[in-house]
Amino acid sequence: MPLYKAPVDDTLFLLTDVLHIERFGNLPGFAEATPDLLAQILAEGAKICEETLQPLNRTGDEEGCRRDADGNVATPAGFEQAFDAFVAGGWVGLSVPPEYDGQGLPYALAVAMSEYGSSANMALAMYMGLTQGALAALLRHGDEEQKRLYIPPMAAGRWTGTMNLTEPQCGTDLGLLMTRATPRGDGSYSITGQKIFISAGEHDLAENIIHLVLARIEGAPAGVKGISLFIVPKFDVAADGSLAGRNTVSCGAIEHKMGIHGNATCVMNYDDARGYLVGEPNRGLSAMFVMMNEARLGVAVQGLALSEVAYQNALCYAKERLQGRALSGAKNPGAAADPIIVHPDIRRNLLEIRAFNEAARGLALSAALDSDVAHRSEDAEARRAAEDRLGLLTPVLKGVFTDLGFENAVKAQQIWGGHGYISENGMEQFVRDARIAMIYEGANGIQALDLVGRKLPKDNGRAVMAFFAEVGELAARESADERMKPYVEPLKTALGDLQKATMWLMQNALAEPDNGAGVSYDYMHLFGRVALGYFWARIARAALDRKATADGEAAWLDAKLTTGKFFMEKMLPETSYRLARIAAGAQTMMSLPAEMF
Incomplete structure (x- = not known):
């Protein structure tokens, strides 16, 4: 079975010695992030990823998700218990402001945990990851009532979130979007349409699912200027936060995919579903882009995460697999052959992966700190500089990290030779799972x-x-x-x-x-x-x-x-x-x- 050990020491070195996280002590939530606390948090996060999420990665891939005749979706065996353990640790709300029942810690810690979770079990970690993006959009553009109703249960992990953009006739070109929103007369809207490729669109892990849906209000301008953003919950939410009746949103099908089989990628049908406008009418893209930018950094981290876990397994194999002799003389004379790590081409592949991983991890954490500054600093000039840098680097990180993450998963598989092509060894799953990161949240050519x-x-x-x-x-x-x-x-x-x-x-x-x-x-x-x-x-x-x-x-x-x-x-x-x-x-x-x- 594949192995995984979270790179806690490397993360701490980057945060403390390279990025000097203590420089941000004036930002909310950073004063508490002492080196000792950082080490404790990352160690505990590593433990749950290594011991609870990772053992389910291969079995989740083999079993996949199942949809019944009524549109209910069951996740693979063990996913619900692992999700509950992750939620119980408070990991979903790690960087959510305390006033909404989060822990208010640096977003950089949430990004580190995102890497560990995606390395351990990318399909399962995505249920939490999509929620992070929905939280970011609501924190930025939701009104106070929406924040009060939706953010605390999402930060607690009792509810999860999704983003609904893509339709059968439109992906990148959202101006072709056809899902419509009709005012009901009571401040809510009827949402009707179909969305596809919706990650975590339906599942059995949480009490409620909060869909953020792009739709066009009747009479709105054509093209992207007429798109609005709506909250469409699976179960409607009463004023006191309790769950009301089931909304008319359903999973029409689960996509059959190359990888991430443990994540339910759904066709979502909205049939006069009750929705609630987020922000201003016809300004939905600006709100959704908050979620998309958060998601793009998250997808960049997925590229790094798959590269890291593939590297660890390739390194282990290279040290154990005996094949041939070193050209400079036997390094293991007591055995019939040397471990393949003595061969230059194996070392080339390993070092190319490792050299990417270490610098990419630093860049991802640096981008997360820019996000922290942009959202928490009272210094306008510091916020502007951080927003500039984050905006410039987000497409670079998403495109380059996921391209190289996939290439590195292939290199790691190559080190295993024929054994890397056999599913029981796990290397081919890393390749399949890494491939989607180059496509979703804006294909890399779009980046x-x-x-x-x-x-x-x-x-x-x-x-x-x-x-x-x-x-x-x-x-x-x-x-x-x-x-x-x-x-x-x-x-x-x-x-x-x-x-x-x-x-x-x-x-x-x-x-x-x-x-x-x-x-x-x-x-x-x-x-x-x-x-x-x-x-x-x-x-x-x-x-x-x-x-x-x-x-x-x-x-x-x-x-x-x-x-x-x-x-x-x-x-x-x-x-x-x-x-x-x-x-x-x-x-x-x-x-x-x-x-x-």
Whole structure:
């Protein structure tokens, strides 16, 4: 059976030594997050993920979810008990404000727990993850009555949440949305339509399910300007918070999927269901984007999570599997062969995965801290800077982390050879589960378009210029330290490639829009490599500083420094390849007539 151990020590190192979480002590909820408390929380979170969620991962995949004739959905055996244990620990409301019965702790801790849960059992963790996104949307756009009614039971895990965007005829292009909302005359609306691909749309884990549904009020403008957001509960909620009658929303089918079989991906039918407007009419997209951005960071973390658990299992196999001899001489002379970890190609694959995992974890936690600042700081300038950085990096993290997460799951499977293709060993499930993260919450090609078409030009390029300055200042500051040169010199080159690519876009995308769209995917990955390289430079600095003061950790810290050096030598140079592809433009790809494909 596959194994998993949550990377608690790495998370703590990133939070304390690299990100210096103590700097945020003035924000609500951070004063309580002492290093000792952080360690205790993460250790307890790791325990429930390792001991309760992870053992159900393979059996949940094999059993899947079942729908009966009445539309009720049963989750795999053991899921309900595991969900109850997770809820009892208060993990769902970890970062929800105390005034709504949450614990008010940093969102960065919730992101760390999201990684551990998704590594342990991605399908089960999604039931909690979708609730986090719904909570974020209601906290930002719900009125006080809606917050009072819905947030406390959701934070407690008694109720779960979903997001309902996609319809059979529209996915990314929400302007084609057809679900309609008709005023009832009592302040509520009748919601009628069908939504598809709804994760956790129906299940037996919670008392109630709060669907956040995009619909068009009768008479609203066409296109995206006429979309509103509604709360549509599975069971209606009385003024005192008790459950009233069953609403006319039902699961019409469960999708048969490549992976995440333990999560109920539903076709949801709304037949004059009672719904409640969130925010202003025709402003639903702005409210839903809060949830989508939260979800996109969560999906980025899923890419990291599958990469991490696949790495751990590949590493274990590489140390145990005996095959061939090291080219430099036998390393295990008492046996018939050496463990395959002696072979350079196995090490290449392992180090490529590990080098991604460690920097990606740091970037994800850094983004979570930006979210904390954006939502909790009283400093307007700090909030703006955090929002700029988070907005710029969200499509990069979602697109790059999930692309590389899938690639890394395949690399880990490759290390197992033929045994990785056999389902009982678990590696092929990691590959199947990782694949969806590249598609949902906006396919990665859409993330690239969002980055190039919206995030780069926003506010006259303020966010990207600030990022360039941030990376450049670190490289300049660390150049004087000879020990940092293996990290900062390649970073300078990569940053130069990113700046050249950005200039190329400025000069060529406006006059010919296909140029911007045609190179956006390469640009996203170029940006991602620079962001990962930037974080490796920060990790290297922190590791060198800690080596000077910590006893007994030299080997652990040296391993980080070596892994970072590998990234700089073997992985960061991809920026020059991406730059060459960008500079070629889109003319050739757009010149071939459609009928000639």
